[in-house]
């Protein structure tokens with residue numbers, strides 16, 4: 001009994017920290033409509049800064065001064081981020097906002113690494129609260145009792161702030177209808193900046209308060225932000241009370257889940273989230289997002305290849321076929337990886353572009369493919385050919401199951417759900433040691449003897465990846481593809497003329513997953529091994545960067561994007577320890593400078609009729 | 621004074637009446653607006669003098685709302701000149717325009733449904749303004765007595781008529797010199813429509829300048845001094861309310877369904 005109570009209380013303490021972070025995320029989203037991937041970075045910085053400050057200040061005031069200082073620091077940094085970055089993104093598509101803030105995550109990670117070093121930093125305990133109390137005979141940290149009280153206290157303060165001050169009323173109004181709030185004379189920029197201060201200061205506070213409980217480390221950011229996403233999505237984006245309820249739920253789920261399924265607490269959490277989203281697509285206390293009112297110019301449709309383009313493709317193919325005669329093994333290995341990544345990026349492009357479904361967790365299917373092949377080898381001793389058949393099947397099956405949930409949502413919620421599924425796959429690969437080998441991965445996934453020479457595997461990859469890309473392209477211009485695009489552009493009208501929009505999307509999602517799985521299988525054999533980090537968020541983001549680099553509304557885009565990305569990455573890793581910093585800066589720059597991607601930007605340079613340029617100038 | 625219908629339906633027919641020319645509070649000229657590639661407004665001209673009530677009439681889809689939204693700075697793609705109280709506002713953001721004392725009341729009400737009546741009013745509040753009637757919640761409750769009984773009710777739990785009153789009251793909290801009222805009588809019960817007409821006449825008495833859009837000629841005639849007719853995004857007719865009442869041909873051409 002005492003044990004269960006202690007477990008319950010520690011669930012509450014965890015819920016409090018989670019609530020502080022999630023409330024900040026939710027408030028920021030409510031007003032700015034930006035899902036701030038970097039929210040966890042403010043949490044992490046809060047912990048590091050509090051650690052450093054507490055080191056310098058001393059005594060009881062020193063600790064609490066450090067906590068307050070860290071919160072203010074995080075808030076001010078949030079202001080800087082709003083002014084310098086977010087402000088330029090308010091009109092960008094959601095995906096770009098997510099990506100840019102993910103770029104920020106990478107930048108902060110490397111900066112924190114440079115400043116605080118790679119070791120975990122164990123901070124001081126809170127003065128006066130170092131001890132334990134006995135609850136039903138069980139020891140329980142005094143400090144955790146403070147945290148338990150803090151959650152409801154912050155909820156109460158936020159309630160007062162949002163209901164009893166003019167600022168709070170304006171924030172709630174802007175959360176509901178930004179345009180109307182502006183039309184009533186409220187200056188949005190100042191409101192947004194102050195909201196960023198509040199939200200990021202809460203994250204910094206939560207991080208600082210974590211210092212006595214947990215060593216500050218460089219993984220805190222992603223861990224907490226993924227959890228906070230789950231909380232916010234379950235509670236309803238933009239709802240502080242919803243965030244509170246959901247953090248209680250998740251806190252308890254983790255406290256007791258660890259007793260029941262110690263291996264799969266993460267899976268449990270994500271399953272609950274998926275369930276809630278299916279029953280209440282906007283979360284417990286959320287409401288449907290208002291459809292933007294401003295008219296958007298329709299995007300230029302993808303056109304079938306022209307005669308010239310066909311000739312260019314044939315020429316490129318001929319060059320690739322002849323290449324092994326001219327270049328060495330290293331170049332062939334790099335090109336093989338480019339083929340694989342091009343197929344991976346094209347599969348994501350297929351879901352995003354024609355399908356209109358932004359997947360933020362496409363690594364799940366890449367990873368399922370790789371593990372499908374790897375596990376078959378490891379447990380059944382199967383060779384490469386069955387492995388390469390199993391890869392798209394395993395991933396397609398995963399996409400079939402996850403897709404059923406995903407096509408019920410759209411926009412940010414869809415992106416979050418795909419991310420959540422990818423985290424499930426990741427945590428299974430990471431934690432199910434007896435089957436997947438966990439961290440150690442699966443080694444010895446080598447190609448069959450006939451495909452072992454670099455040039456042979458090069459041709460195999462060219463044929464399979466090229467074939468996969470060609471197939472996806474054929475599908476886009478099939479009746480199914482046209483129906484899919486119609487469903488994306490006007491779901492209501494498509495439904496009205498009898499196109500089963502959701503079913504088409506589901507099929508497209510599955511196909512896209514299978515293609516990503518084939519890429520994952522090829523990747524496994526090219527590397528000879530499979531590791532859980534294939535399924536990490538950064539793999540998903542890599543794919544998104546490749547697609548965006550190339551441009552979503554072009555078919556060549558993903559291929560060019562994969563080539564450029566892989567080339568740059570290979571170079572960057574070779575020349576610097578701070579490649580994440582560079583990649584982060586590059587992502588942010590790309591989102592700000594080339595919202596249409598590289599190929600899209602090139603296409604814009606082509607001459608066009610005079611009237612069009614003027615109309616678009618007006619649209620800026 | 622007669623408004624001659626010249627026979628060219630596309631040409632603007634001009635009656636006389638106040639409000640044209642220099643010294644107008646609101647002066648719109650050559651206003652164009654687009655949604656995406658679609659051009660919605662075509663060289664709209666409009667001048668409103670202080671203290672006037674002007675009706676912008678036209679069928680559904682004629683461009684009334686777009687005209688108001690473009691004036692209020694809510695249509696991204698717009699060009700032309702809009703000057704208000706001597707300031708060029710054609711390139712200003714909507715919040716700046718509102719802060720100059722140009723109030724906008726949208727047709728779809730857009731009450732903040734999570735906010736109470738008092739909180740909705742608070743969002744609209746601005747400092748008192750020289751030359752404009754000055755409003756407090758209490759004064760607004762005498763203008764719209766229904767609202768007085770539901771100060772703490774969330775906007776989402778009010779009837780359509782109550783919401784329409786609240787959306788006007790909310791804009792008045794900014795102590796505007798002029799309000800753009802988009803279809804104030806749309807979808808309201810006859811009794812509420814009458815209250816609305818009385819409220820507008822009351823506002824006129826206070827010295828507020830009002831531009832309202834209507835499809836309902838009867839309602840417009842109750843409250844307005846002048847009429848301007850818009851069709852497919854272009855102004856087709858200007859005249860006093862009396863002139864329009866006398867001109868059946870214009871009414872048949874532009875207003876009957």
Ligand SMILES: Nc1ncnc2c1ncn2[C@@H]1O[C@H](COP(=O)(O)OP(=O)(O)O)[C@@H](O)[C@H]1O
Nearest residue numbers: 293295655660679680681682683684685686687
């Ligand atoms: N957000 C929008 N996007 C595209 N077209 C629009 C939008 N709003 C209005 N329109 C079009 O602009 C025209 C004028 O509409 P509107 O100004 O609302 O007319 P009214 O208020 O007179 O009924 C209509 O043809 C309408 O379809």
Ligand SMILES: [Mg+2]
Nearest residue numbers: 684685727803
């Ligand atoms: Mg209208």
